[in-house]
Amino acid sequence: MKKAVIFDMDGVLAYTENFYFKRRMNFFDELKIEPTTRKIQDFIGLSSNMIWEMLIPKDEKKRELFKEKYLKYSKEHKINFLEVLNPSTKEVFSKLKEKNIKIAIASSSGKQDILRMVKECELDNYINFMISGEECKKSKPDPEIYIKTVKALDLLSTEVLVVEDSTLGIRSGKSAGLMVGALVPKDYYMDQSEADFQINDLIEVINMISLEKFKG
CATH class of the missing domain: 1.10.150 (DNA polymerase; domain 1)
Structure with missing residues (x-):
């Protein structure tokens, strides 16, 4: 796992x-x-x-x-994060925490937007680490953001799963030597061919991390 x-x-x-x-x-x-x-x-x-x-x-x-x-x-014209929160996010975070699996956010968004999303959606207590692209010298698809996150979590690359959606994000995770699952967008097409697997709902992450072939 x-x-x-x-x-x-x-x-x-x-x-x-x-x-x-x-x-x-x-x-x-x-x-x-x-x-x-x-x-x-x-x-x-x-x-x-x-x-x-x-x-x-x-x-x-x-x-x-x-x-x-x-x-x-x-x-x-501020975004209301509660209105656009993935309906599965809280359930996924809760189940991961129950399994003592660390949770991190690595996003190209500005740090203030990440912090606001986490606060407004009441996700603070689930997250072990957050990093913005603003805190990196290079943006995705460069692997820097994921390399820094794995180091902050104090884990091996084989012990970590990345969940992305964009082509550049997937490439960033793969370049960092990580397993990457891609969440398929509902409203537009995105090339996710470089991902290790695709999921249609975030809740699928819970089952994927327990599969034998995904064990670290």
Whole structure:
């Protein structure tokens, strides 16, 4: 049995991707500016810097100006994490804690967003470690965030399972030498071919960690 599960946040613990995508598109619509892409898949798993480099690729000054405006806009249009929390998250966390399996969150989201999600959804008592992409030198698909998390949990790579959804997140976990399960998105397609297995509901994690072939 694995001794820890590391979860990505967006698209795994909380279905935030659609909200963030729509908020971003509304922001551009209000400014009457056409973004470089209107495909949600193009944004999944990217850090904030990567998103803005994609949206405004050639003009750094313009990019920073828009980022500043969007920061204000996002504060005026905050996400309600309770509304987008994966319905299985609390049950999964509770069952993992019962089995004395450590729980960590490793997300490209900003640390304040991670902390707010955890607090608003009352997940504090379940989590052993949290890390944001802001605390790493390199973003996913670089393995840094997962290497740091495994080290903080004081475990071997064979004792850890990662749950991701995005192509970049899956690659990050695999590059760190970890077993990665992919939660299949309900509203859009995501290439998850590099994952070790796929699940359709987060609750499936409970059974997967107990399987003989997944033992550390």
